[in-house]
Amino acid sequence: xxxxxxxxxxxxxxxxxxxxxxxxxxxxxxxxxxxxxxxxxxxxxxxxxxxxxxxxxxxxxxxxxxxxxxxxxxxxxxxxxxxxxxxxxxxxxxxxxxxxxxxxxxxxxxxxxxxxxxxxxxxxxxxxxxxxxxxxxxxxxxxxxxxxxxxxxxxxxxxxxxxxxxxxxxxxxxxxxxxxxxxxxxxxxxxxxxxxxxxxxxxxxxxxxxxxxxxxxxxxxxxxxxxxxxxxxxxxxxxxxxxxxxxxxxxxxxxxxxxxxxxxxxxxxxxxxxxxxxxxxxxxxxxxxxxxxxxxxxxxxxxxxxxxxxxxxxxxxxxxxxxxxxxxxxxxxxxxxxxxxxxxxxxxxxxxxxxxxxxx
Numbered sequence: 001x002x003x004x005x006x007x008x009x010x011x012x013x014x015x016x017x018x019x020x021x022x023x024x025x026x027x028x029x030x031x032x033x034x035x036x037x038x039x040x041x042x043x044x045x046x047x048x049x050x051x052x053x054x055x056x057x058x059x060x061x062x063x064x065x066x067x068x069x070x071x072x073x074x075x076x077x078x079x080x081x082x083x084x085x086x087x088x089x090x091x092x093x094x095x096x097x098x099x100x101x102x103x104x105x106x107x108x109x110x111x112x113x114x115x116x117x118x119x120x121x122x123x124x125x126x127x128x129x130x131x132x133x134x135x136x137x138x139x140x141x142x143x144x145x146x147x148x149x150x151x152x153x154x155x156x157x158x159x160x161x162x163x164x165x166x167x168x169x170x171x172x173x174x175x176x177x178x179x180x181x182x183x184x185x186x187x188x189x190x191x192x193x194x195x196x197x198x199x200x201x202x203x204x205x206x207x208x209x210x211x212x213x214x215x216x217x218x219x220x221x222x223x224x225x226x227x228x229x230x231x232x233x234x235x236x237x238x239x240x241x242x243x244x245x246x247x248x249x250x251x252x253x254x255x256x257x258x259x260x261x262x263x264x265x266x267x268x269x270x271x272x273x274x275x276x277x278x279x280x281x282x283x284x285x286x287x288x289x290x291x292x293x294x295x296x297x298x299x300x301x302x303x304x305x306x307x308x309x310x311x312x313x314x315x316x317x318x319x320x321x322x323x324x325x326x327x328x329x330x331x332x333x334x335x336x337x338x339x340x341x342x343x344x345x346x347x348x349x350x351x352x353x354x355x356x357x358x359x360x
Contacts, residue, residue: 123181133180140177140185143169149196164205164214167197172213174221174230193218194229199240202259206266207244207252208276215241215283219290231290238287238296245299249326250306252277252299271320271329273339277303279346282353304350304358307343317343 026034124130147153147160151168154161170189177186215237222230244252244263253263254272265271281300288297306326307317318332319339336344351358 121179121181133182136176136180137182137185140173140182144188149192164210165201165203166199166205166210166214167192168213171197171217174217175224178221178224190227190229193233197233199237199258202257204255204257204264206255206276207241207263208254208273208280210237211241211280211283215287219283219286222290234287235291238284242295242299245303247323247326249323250299250302251321251323251326252280252303253323265323269320271322274307274317274319274321274328275339275342277321278307279342281346281350285350285353 029037124133142155143153146158147169149167149170150160151163151166152161153159153169170192174186174189174193177189215234218230218234218237221227222234240258240261241256243261244254244256246263247253251272254266254276256263281304284296284300288294307321310317310326310328313334316334318328318334320329320332321327322329335341
């Protein structure tokens with residue numbers, strides 16, 4: 001080509017306009033190729049258009065939420081609810097009198113957090129809140145009809161299942177019922193706890209599960225309602241669980257018979273789960289704060305401090321620990337999953353609960 005051009009001095013290469021070149025390339029495409037290109041361009045344009053419109057809708061919604069929230073906040077954040085007063089039906093707003101200042105009854109030597117600031121509940125005030133309340137009432141109706149007094153409802157078979165035999169669904173729902181302002185449901189649940197919740201049952205239960213669900217549920221509703229009956233039940237349960245900590249090391253056994261108060265390792269393992277023995281501190285410490293008796297807090301505090309002193313791998317703990325020796329299982333798995341996860345979670349929660357006063 002170059003040789004030919006040397007003998008043709010008058011020959012000039014054509015100058016191509018870029019726009020003409022693009023147009024020619026477009027015309028050379030087949031009809032199918034043109035259709036695909038147009039479809040992609042349309043989808044991309046539509047996506048960008050919807051994305052831009054979606055962003056413009058977020059800001060007004062945030063202002064509505066903020067205004068609605070501020071509207072329901074009282075002038076004094078320490079206004080507490082005193083008892084269960086005139087809880088509403090359906091969409092009526094709950095009006096409650098201002099409460100009294102909380103008095104900390106714990107002993108001076110206890111590691112307790114700052115004074116509690118108790119919220120004032122006004123019942124559902126928005127359509128979304130009312131929808132959540134109605135969904136709860138629907139579920140509660142099914143539980144009451146087919147599984148009342150039992151731990152769990154089986155919705156498909158309309159039967160029930162007992163995990164502990166302690167009316168788990170009732171106890172675990174009490175604080176939610178109270179916050180939602182469901183007067184009738186609260187009264188029937190409270191009546192069941194008062195007359196039918198007994199802990200002298202010949203059944204092995206898991207310390208961790210009963211603590212976070214039953215003991216925690218009783219303490220939660222006690223703080224909300226100030227009803228001493230719930231605290232009395234919590235004390236009885238706490239006393240029945242304390243023998244779990246009577247091991248050589250102070251690390252609790254995982255299971256206990258609530259009637260005989262005999263604690264033991266689970267049937268499937270000689271060890272306790274690390275996450276379980278380090279996830280019961282909040283409830284036992286709170287029980288000491290509510291009663292003024294430090295024995296509950298002392299038991300769980302000993303566990304936390306013992307594990308804090310054990311050798312770890314870069315701060316990570318194995319998921320099994322022996323109650324008698326107080327040592328982690330050799331070559332045990334280290335994971336942020338089951339049996340290890342909540343150990344790390346509750347390090348922060350304990351620190352917050354105690355007013356950032358303990359070093360774990």
